[in-house]
Amino acid sequence: MIVTTQSESIATRITDPDQVLAVHTRFQAFPRAIWLAVGAGIVLALLAGCMTQAARMQLEKTIVARKAESLRGWETVSLDSAPILKTLGLRTAIVFRNFESVTAWIDDSGVAGEGIPRANASTSAAAPISEDGYFLTAAHSVENAETLNLSVAVRLVDGQIRIETVPARIVWKSEGDVAEDRNRGEPRFLQDFAIVHANVGRITPFRLAEELPQTDEPVISAGWPFEHFGCFPDGAILAAGNILAVTRLDSRGPSPAGVAVLIDTPLVSGDSGGPALDRKGNLIGIHSQVGIRMSHLQGVAMLFGQAPDNFGDFEYSAVAYMPDPDWISETIENDRRQRITGSESSSP
Numbered sequence: 001m002i003v004t005t006q007s008e009s010i011a012t013r014i015t016d017p018d019q020v021l022a023v024h025t026r027f028q029a030f031p032r033a034i035w036l037a038v039g040a041g042i043v044l045a046l047l048a049g050c051m052t053q054a055a056r057m058q059l060e061k062t063i064v065a066r067k068a069e070s071l072r073g074w075e076t077v078s079l080d081s082a083p084i085l086k087t088l089g090l091r092t093a094i095v096f097r098n099f100e101s102v103t104a105w106i107d108d109s110g111v112a113g114e115g116i117p118r119a120n121a122s123t124s125a126a127a128p129i130s131e132d133g134y135f136l137t138a139a140h141s142v143e144n145a146e147t148l149n150l151s152v153a154v155r156l157v158d159g160q161i162r163i164e165t166v167p168a169r170i171v172w173k174s175e176g177d178v179a180e181d182r183n184r185g186e187p188r189f190l191q192d193f194a195i196v197h198a199n200v201g202r203i204t205p206f207r208l209a210e211e212l213p214q215t216d217e218p219v220i221s222a223g224w225p226f227e228h229f230g231c232f233p234d235g236a237i238l239a240a241g242n243i244l245a246v247t248r249l250d251s252r253g254p255s256p257a258g259v260a261v262l263i264d265t266p267l268v269s270g271d272s273g274g275p276a277l278d279r280k281g282n283l284i285g286i287h288s289q290v291g292i293r294m295s296h297l298q299g300v301a302m303l304f305g306q307a308p309d310n311f312g313d314f315e316y317s318a319v320a321y322m323p324d325p326d327w328i329s330e331t332i333e334n335d336r337r338q339r340i341t342g343s344e345s346s347s348p
Helices: 018-022 054-063 294-302 325-346
Strands: 002-004 011-013 033-036 042-045 093-107 109-126 134-137 148-157 159-173 195-198 219-224 235-247 256-263 275-277 284-293 316-322
Touching: 002 109, 018 219, 093 159, 109 148, 109 159, 109 219, 109 284, 134 284, 134 325, 148 195, 219 256, 219 284, 256 284, 256 294, 316 325
Parallel strands: none
Antiparallel strands: 002 011, 033 042, 033 284, 093 109, 093 148, 109 134, 134 195, 148 159, 159 195, 219 235, 219 275, 235 256, 256 316, 275 284, 284 316
C-alpha cells in the first residue's frame, strides 16, 4: 500500500502493522494504534482514516523533542575509543532516493544537504558494514528507487573529514511480494532490510553483534530527520532507549533468518535504515518501523489540531531488524566476486 500526503510528493510503502504487533504482545490488545514507516515520513492512521500532514508533524515534533533527553547516561560511552555521541552521527550515511542534483557538505555548522525531489522521493539512513562500501538499510527506503545516492563522511589522509555523495547500487532487497496483506491484498515486507553498495573513500564500518540482544539492555540509534533539522552539528541525530523484546524470525522465501528487536527509542521520519547499537557499539539492527499507542480520544484530538503534549502521554516502540550475519557476509562476498568478474570481462 502506497500512502502519500497531499502537501508533498514523498511516498513510502507502509508495512503491515500486524508484523510489529506480533513482535511484542502488549500491542496486540490495542488495535487503535498509529503506525509510521519512518523512512519517508508518511503516517498510516488506523484509528480514524488518514492523518493530516499537520497532525503528523505535531506528533513527530513531540517525539523529536525527546531525543536529546533520551541520551542521558551515554556521555561516557565510547565507540572505537572515541565518544559515541561525537562519532556515531558521522558514521551513519544519508540515503537519497529519487532525488536530482543531490549534494551534501560539512562545514563549521555541521552537516547539511539538499536536492531536487522527484516522485516517491525520500531521505533515510544506512549503516556501513564493510570498509569497501557495503551498507545495511531498510528495504522500504530503497523501494521503487529510480535514482539512489549515498552521502557518506569519509576521513582523508590528513585527518580531515569530508562528505562524499555517490550513486548507490542495490545488492539485495527484501521483496514486498514475500507475503500478501490479508486485508488489502497488496505486498508487504516481512523482513525489512536491504544491502546497498557505493564506491566511497575511507569509512569505518560497524561491528555486527555476535550475540543475541537481551531485553532491558540499553540501545542507541542514529538517523537523518531532515524534516525537523536543517543542519546536523554532529552528523546524524541520535536517540537512545532500551530493548523491550527480541524475536527470532525464520527464513521465508528468499529472505534469510534474522532477529526483530523491539525498542522504545524515539524515532521519526528519516530514521529508517539507521543503526541501532548496543552499549559496546555493536550493530544489533537497522530501523524498520515505529508504533505509537494512544487512546482513541487522544488520536481524535490530535487529528483536530491538538498538540500531543496537551492531552497526556503516549507510548511508542520501534522495530530494528538484523538479518543473519553469516548470510550477510556470504551475500557480500558473492557480490564482490561478481564485481571482480564483471570488471575483468569488461577490460580491453
